[in-house]
Amino acid sequence: MVQDSEPASPSAEQIEVDLRNPTVAALWAWIWPGAGHMYQRRYAKGTLFMVCVLGIYFFGLTLGSGHVVYASWRPADKRWQYICQLGVGAPALPALVQSRQVKQNGKPWWNGFMAPPLEISEDSGVSDDLSKLHLRYHTFFEMGTLYTMIAGLLNVLAIYDAYAGPVIVVGKDDSDTDKPPPEDG
Amino acid sequence: MPEAPRHSASYFKSVRRMNQLWYAVPLIVSISLVYGATRHESMGPILNNAVRAASWIVGFMATIFVILWAVSWFV
Numbered sequence: 001m002v003q004d005s006e007p008a009s010p011s012a013e014q015i016e017v018d019l020r021n022p023t024v025a026a027l028w029a030w031i032w033p034g035a036g037h038m039y040q041r042r043y044a045k046g047t048l049f050m051v052c053v054l055g056i057y058f059f060g061l062t063l064g065s066g067h068v069v070y071a072s073w074r075p076a077d078k079r080w081q082y083i084c085q086l087g088v089g090a091p092a093l094p095a096l097v098q099s100r101q102v103k104q105n106g107k108p109w110w111n112g113f114m115a116p117p118l119e120i121s122e123d124s125g126v127s128d129d130l131s132k133l134h135l136r137y138h139t140f141f142e143m144g145t146l147y148t149m150i151a152g153l154l155n156v157l158a159i160y161d162a163y164a165g166p167v168i169v170v171g172k173d174d175s176d177t178d179k180p181p182p183e184d185g
Numbered sequence: 186m187p188e189a190p191r192h193s194a195s196y197f198k199s200v201r202r203m204n205q206l207w208y209a210v211p212l213i214v215s216i217s218l219v220y221g222a223t224r225h226e227s228m229g230p231i232l233n234n235a236v237r238a239a240s241w242i243v244g245f246m247a248t249i250f251v252i253l254w255a256v257s258w259f260v
Contacts, residue, residue, distance in 0.1 A: 015226045045222050048231070052215040059211060143208055150212060154219045161223045 017042065022163045029162035030089045033057075033155045036162030049158040053151050057088050060147025067133050068144035071099040072116035077130060079116070081145055087152030087159075213242050 019025060020040050029036025034050030037043070061069060069092055072079040085092045098108050098115040108115030117129030134141050214235075221234035 017226055042226070044228055045226070045231075048218060048222050052219050056211055056215045139205065147212065150216070154215065157219055157223045166222075166226050167224050 017165045019163075019165055026159050026163040029159040030087075030155070032090055033088060033151075033158055036159065040162065045161070049155070049161075053088065053155045053158060054091065056147050056154075057091060057151035060144040060151065062144075063140040063147065064133075064137055064144030066113040067115075067137070068141060069095050069114050069148050070116045071095040072120075074116075074120055076122040077117065077120045081149050084149040084152045087155045088148070089155065092148075092152065209246070213239050217242065 018040065025036040025040050027036070028039045029049075032050075033053035034046040034048075037046030037049060040046075069082065069085050070079060071082045082092070082095060085095075094110075095114040095116075098110075098113070102108050102115055102118065106118070108118075117133060119129045121128040137144070217235040217239040218231070220238050221231040224234055225231045
């Protein structure tokens with residue numbers, strides 16, 4: 001049980017949160033943003049996390065037409081951004097499937113959705129598939145990457161909230177907590 | 186007939202870049218709400234916290250904008 005309290009203000013909320021099984025909740029929260037909170041019956045917060053995280057994730061994915069989320073760890077294309085994007089959970093996992101498919105068969109599924117660029121050159125002056133993506137989507141490629149990365153990082157906060165409950169906000173003057181509540185009248 | 190105002194190419198370029206700032210709005214809203222939600226459990230305090238966080242982010246961005254704008258006059 002976690003108590004959400006704000007001692008600085010006498011009218012602050014005092015709510016007990018039943019976290020059920022925190023590990024299971026955290027796992028659900030990672031698999032699908034907001035699902036961990038739904039499991040804990042914290043429906044309002046679950047909906048908020050789901051809308052915010054998935055909203056900006058899919059918006060970013062749309063900006064780059066599904067090409068901004070991909071998994072690649074080749075010498076000329078270390079896609080470290082995917083580590084952040086992976087925070088969203090299941091919606092980012094098709095990139096791993098595509099990466100494996102490209103590695104084994106050389107041809108991606110689903111019209112290249114979330115697939116790594118096929119041709120990558122270590123020479124910066126050569127036009128490869130990655131540079132073609134940048135040329136095609138201009139700033140939207142970077143913007144889509146940023147959106148999806150932030151979505152993943154925000155979901156890490158949501159996972160922590162599902163595991164440990166809300167961060168207790170401590171007021172400036174802790175001695176306020178020891179004072180009795182003011183009497184009416 | 187009055188002549189239409191003429192704008193340079195850099196003017197249109199800067200206006201186009203200003204329009205790109207709208208892409209920051211969904212990010213600011215989402216970040217503020219998620220940050221607020223990790224600090225509180227009820228919707229009222231979450232929204233209050235989100236408004237404060239959003240104001241802080243916008244203020245921070247505005248400060249950086251003014252600094253860079255001022256620097257651009259000297260460079």
